[in-house]
Amino acid sequence: MLEIRNLTKRFGGLTAVDDISFRVAKGHIHAVIGPNGAGKTTLVNTISGVYRSDGGSVWLDGADITDTPTDQLVYRGICRTFQNLEICGGMTVLENVMLGFDRYLSKGLWPTLLRSRRLLEDERRYTERAMHLLGLIGIRDYAHQEARNLSYGILKKLEIVRALATGPELLLLDEPVAGLNPRETAEVAELIRTIVADEVTVILIEHDMRMVMDLSDRITVMHFGKKLAEGTPEEIRNDPEVIEAYLGGRR
Amino acid sequence: MRALARRWNLRPALGVTALILALVPWMLSNDFYYEIAILALFNAMIAVGLNLLMGYAGQISLAHGAFAGLGGYIAAILTGRYGLAPLFSIAVSLGIMALLAYGLARPILRLRGHYLAMATLGVGIIVSIILNNEEELTGGTDGMSVESFSLFGHTFTESWEWYLLAALHLLVLLWLAQNLIESPLGRILRSLHDSERAPASVGVNVARYKSLVFVISVVVAALAGSLYAFFSGFISPQEAGFNRSIELVVMVVLGGMGRLYGAVIGAVILTLLPQLLTSFEDYQTLIYGAIIIGVMIFMPKGIVSLFDRWRRRG
Numbered sequence: 001m002l003e004i005r006n007l008t009k010r011f012g013g014l015t016a017v018d019d020i021s022f023r024v025a026k027g028h029i030h031a032v033i034g035p036n037g038a039g040k041t042t043l044v045n046t047i048s049g050v051y052r053s054d055g056g057s058v059w060l061d062g063a064d065i066t067d068t069p070t071d072q073l074v075y076r077g078i079c080r081t082f083q084n085l086e087i088c089g090g091m092t093v094l095e096n097v098m099l100g101f102d103r104y105l106s107k108g109l110w111p112t113l114l115r116s117r118r119l120l121e122d123e124r125r126y127t128e129r130a131m132h133l134l135g136l137i138g139i140r141d142y143a144h145q146e147a148r149n150l151s152y153g154i155l156k157k158l159e160i161v162r163a164l165a166t167g168p169e170l171l172l173l174d175e176p177v178a179g180l181n182p183r184e185t186a187e188v189a190e191l192i193r194t195i196v197a198d199e200v201t202v203i204l205i206e207h208d209m210r211m212v213m214d215l216s217d218r219i220t221v222m223h224f225g226k227k228l229a230e231g232t233p234e235e236i237r238n239d240p241e242v243i244e245a246y247l248g249g250r251r
Numbered sequence: 252m253r254a255l256a257r258r259w260n261l262r263p264a265l266g267v268t269a270l271i272l273a274l275v276p277w278m279l280s281n282d283f284y285y286e287i288a289i290l291a292l293f294n295a296m297i298a299v300g301l302n303l304l305m306g307y308a309g310q311i312s313l314a315h316g317a318f319a320g321l322g323g324y325i326a327a328i329l330t331g332r333y334g335l336a337p338l339f340s341i342a343v344s345l346g347i348m349a350l351l352a353y354g355l356a357r358p359i360l361r362l363r364g365h366y367l368a369m370a371t372l373g374v375g376i377i378v379s380i381i382l383n384n385e386e387e388l389t390g391g392t393d394g395m396s397v398e399s400f401s402l403f404g405h406t407f408t409e410s411w412e413w414y415l416l417a418a419l420h421l422l423v424l425l426w427l428a429q430n431l432i433e434s435p436l437g438r439i440l441r442s443l444h445d446s447e448r449a450p451a452s453v454g455v456n457v458a459r460y461k462s463l464v465f466v467i468s469v470v471v472a473a474l475a476g477s478l479y480a481f482f483s484g485f486i487s488p489q490e491a492g493f494n495r496s497i498e499l500v501v502m503v504v505l506g507g508m509g510r511l512y513g514a515v516i517g518a519v520i521l522t523l524l525p526q527l528l529t530s531f532e533d534y535q536t537l538i539y540g541a542i543i544i545g546v547m548i549f550m551p552k553g554i555v556s557l558f559d560r561w562r563r564r565g
Contacts, residue, residue, distance in 0.1 A: 070452055071454050071456050071457070075454055079452065081452075087446070087449060088450075089445050090445050091438070091441055091442065091445070099439070099442050099453055099455075102435060102438075102439065102453050102454055102455055107436045112431055112436045112437075113427045119434060119435070162453060163453070
C-alpha cells in the first residue's frame with residue numbers, strides 16, 4: 001500500500017532520516033521503533049508533508065505522493081496524529097472530532113452565511129457520528145467539555161478519534177501511548193486493533209516495546225537515522241544488532 | 252446541535268440587540284447624541300469583523316483602521332471626482348479592498364504573533380503615508396469633503412435616517428457573523444486560534460481560510476468606513492491612522508475576544524467613554540487609560556464575561 005524509497009531528510013549537517021526504505025502492506029500494523037533521536041518522528045513528519053524531503057520518494061498504491069502537504073494527504077486517505085498533542089484547547093471534545101469530519105462538510109460561504117438546510121442537516125448527522133465514535137473509545141462523557149481542561153490520556157485518545165473521523169485508509173500514529181498509564185495504554189492498544197479490523201492500515205511509531213511486539217505485523221528499526229533491521233516481531237526480538245542498539249551490548 | 256451552539260445560544264442576543272437599538276432613539280434628544288450613537292454603530296461593525304479575525308481565528312491586525320479609512324477614501328473619491336452613485340462607489344470600494352486584502356493575506360498571514368502584528372502595522376503606516384501625500388486625490392493632511400449619501404434618489408440628511416441605516420447594517424452583520432461562527436467554516440476559524448497543525452492534519456487548507464477571514468474582516472471594515480465617510484461628509488487621514496487601528500483592537504479585547512457581542516459592547520463603551528469623560532478635561536486621557544487597565548485586570552476575558560457570571564448565578 002505505502003512504499004518508502006530511500007527517503008532522506010537533513011537538518012544542516014545532521015541526517016535525521018538517512019536513506020530509509022520499507023513497504024507497508026494493506027491492513028497491516030507496521031511499527032517503526034528505535035531509541036530516542038533515531039529519527040522516527042522526523043520520518044513521520046517527512047512522510048506526512050510537514051517537512052520537505054531531501055531525497056527519496058513516498059508511494060501510495062503506485063502514485064508518487066512525495067512532499068504532498070499534510071492537508072492534501074487527508075484527501076488521499078492518509079491521516080496522522082502527533083507525538084506532542086495538537087488539539088484545539090479552546091474547543092470542546094465534540095468540536096475537535098467534528099473538525100475531523102471537515103472534509104465531508106460544506107464550507108461554502110453562501111450556504112454558511114445563509115445557514116442552508118443541507119449544512120444544518122449534515123452538521124446534525126455528523127454530530128451523531130462523532131458522539132458514536134466518542135462512545136466507542138469511552139470518552140463520550142467529556143464531549144461538551146473544553147479540551148484544555150482534560151487529562152493527557154483523554155486528549156491522546158481524542159486525537160486518534162479525530163484522525164479516524166477523516167475516514168483514513170492509512171493512519172500514522174506518532175507515539176500514541178507516550179505518557180499514558182498501563183490501563184490507558186491497554187485501551188489505546190485495543191483501539192488500534194479495532195481500527196485495523198476495520199481495514200485501516202497503521203504505521204505505528206512507538207517506544208512501548210510490549211505493545212509494539214503484541215500489535216505489529218512488521219517492525220522497522222531505526223538507529224541514528226538509518227534502518228537497522230526489519231522483520232516480524234519474532235525476528236526483531238532475536239536480532240543481535242537490535243539488541244545491541246537498545247541495550248548497549250558488548251563490542 | 253450542541254456542537255454548534257457555543258457557550259450560550261446567540262439567537263436571543265440578536266433579538267435583545269434589535270430591541271435595544273429600537274429603544275435607543277428615545278434617549279437621543281439632539282443631533283450630537285445621534286452622531287455619537289451612529290459612530291458607535293459603525294465602530295461596532297468594524298469590531299465585529301475584526302473579532303472574526305482576531306478573537307476567533309487568532310490573527311492580529313494593526314491595520315484595520317487603515318482599511319476602514321482607505322475604504323472610505325476610495326468611495327469618497329469615486330463619488331466626488333468621478334461622479335459615481337454612492338451605492339455603486341461603495342460597492343467598487345469594497346471590491347477593491349477585497350482584492351487588496353486577498354493580495355496581502357497570503358504573504359502576511361504566513362507570519363504569526365508579534366511578526367504578524369509588525370507586518371500589519373507596516374501596512375497601516377503605508378496606507379497612512381499614501382493618504383497624507385497623495386494630495387491631488389485625497390486632499391492630503393487636511394482631508395477631503397464627501398458628497399452626501401443618496402439611495403434610489405433619496406438623499407440621507409436626517410440623523411435618524413443614518414441611525415436606521417447603521418443599525419440595520421449592524422443587525423444584518425451580526426446575523427451573518429453568527430451564522431458563520433456556528434458553522435463548519437466557523438469551527439475551522441476557531442481551530443486556527445489554537446493550533447494550525449490540528450486543522451491541517453484533518454485536511455484543512457490553513458492558508459486559504461486565514462485569507463478568507465482576513466478578506467471578510469477587511470470588507471466589513473471598509474463598508475463601515477465608507478458609510479461613515481458619507482455620514483460625516485468629511486474624511487481625513489486620522490480616520491485611517493495608527494491610533495484608530497489600535498482603538499479598534501482595544502474595542503475587541505476590552506469587549507471580549509472571540510465573543511460576538513463582546514466586540515459590540517467594546518465598541519459602544521469605547522465610543523461613549525471619551526464623551527462621558529469630557530468633563531474631567533485635563534485628566535480625560537488618564538482616566539480613560541485607567542478604566543481600560545482596570546477592566547483588563549479584573550475582566551481579562553472582556554466585559555462580556557460579566558454576563559456569563561450573571562447568567563451562572565441566575
